[in-house]
Amino acid sequence: MLELRHLSKSYASGHPVLAKLSHRFRAGEFVAIMGESGVGKSTLLNLIAGLDAPDPGAEASPILIEGVAMSGLDDDAATRLRRARMGFIFQAFHVLPHLTLRQNVALPLLLNGLPQERAGAMLAAVGLGGRGEDFPRQLSGGEMQRVAIARALVHRPALVLADEPTGNLDPDTAHEILCLLRAEIKANGSCAIMVTHSHAAAAMADHTLVLTKEGLQKTTLVNRVAQTIS
Template sequence: MLALNKLSKTYAGRPVLSELSWLFRAGEFVAIMGESGVGKSTLLNLVAGLDQPDMAPASGPPIVLDGVAMSALDDDAATRLRRQKMGFVFQAFHVLPHLTLLQNVALPLLLNGLPQQRALDMLEAVGLQGRGGDYPHQLSGGQLQRVAIARALVHQPALVLADEPTGNLDPETAHGILLLLRNEIKSSGACTIMVTHSHAAAAMADRTLVLTSSGLQETTSVNRFAQ
């Protein structure tokens, strides 16, 4: 589903990621942990095509998503791929304040020219049925994150990228949000990569990887949700 092949990124002569290789499978929920500054958010930005990796190695393109080499795409093609194949869940929600909840969730459908009925279905799935006409300022932080999850999944993306999705939430709300996210991605079959500092959040994933200067390494702990 998503293949990293000797992915590297250097800023101002300083290597942030060095020859990172890993294969992420469809339907898999993976948490990535690591110290601050090790390159976790950089990794998500590279996968999303929001940043460009160092020159591709002779062994092949550094990022391949659903059979497509990201390095072969121009800006317009990368935008289309992002719009069609990816969903994003951010720590700061990024729900648009001037749009209703229904309009926020329906935005990916509108951009992809898809029927918008599924936006109502997703609001119901995240427990916000009947709230479609409300605006973001009327919601709590946990409810806003539910809207963000509904928006990320409404167009049934192949890949969901989550960057500290519960960093602004209290532990009880965070647990509910992560359980909701896990259930929804398992239902849709999306591959999901979640960057987090929280061990409690990582425990909700199928497996946890730790990013270090030496690359990605899988932890030996097994979470209670793993199949």
């Protein structure tokens, strides 16, 4: 599904943040990534999404998605790939203030020429059923995060990238949302990569990787919650 091959990224100052990172992520896999602040977790998601460019290096195609080299795509082709095959859950939500909640969630469906009925079902799935005509200004931070999650999943993307998706949610709601995320991944055969500082959130994944300066290392964290709902 997703392959990283000697992926490297440095800041504008020249300070390296990721160095020769290699890993394979498979379809149907829910992976949590943990690590200290500043180690490059969010940068990694941005690179995978094509929102940032890796450093030039010996590896001509450091990021492949479903066998497609991101480095070989022009801006239009990369945009089409993101729109059709990816779903994003950003820390900053990026919920559009001038659209209703239903319109926000339906946006990926509209852009991909898909029927928009699923937007209402996804709003209900994140606990916001009946609020489709509300606007983001009427929501709390946690509610906006739930809208962002519904929007990321509505078009059944092949790859879901989630940056602290439960950071603004109470523990019970976080558990419900992660159960939904896991169920959608398994039902659609998608791959999800979730950056999190929460051990409770990471325990919902199939396995957890720790990002360090040496690369991605599989941790011994036992994902008991995931095992009970598989």
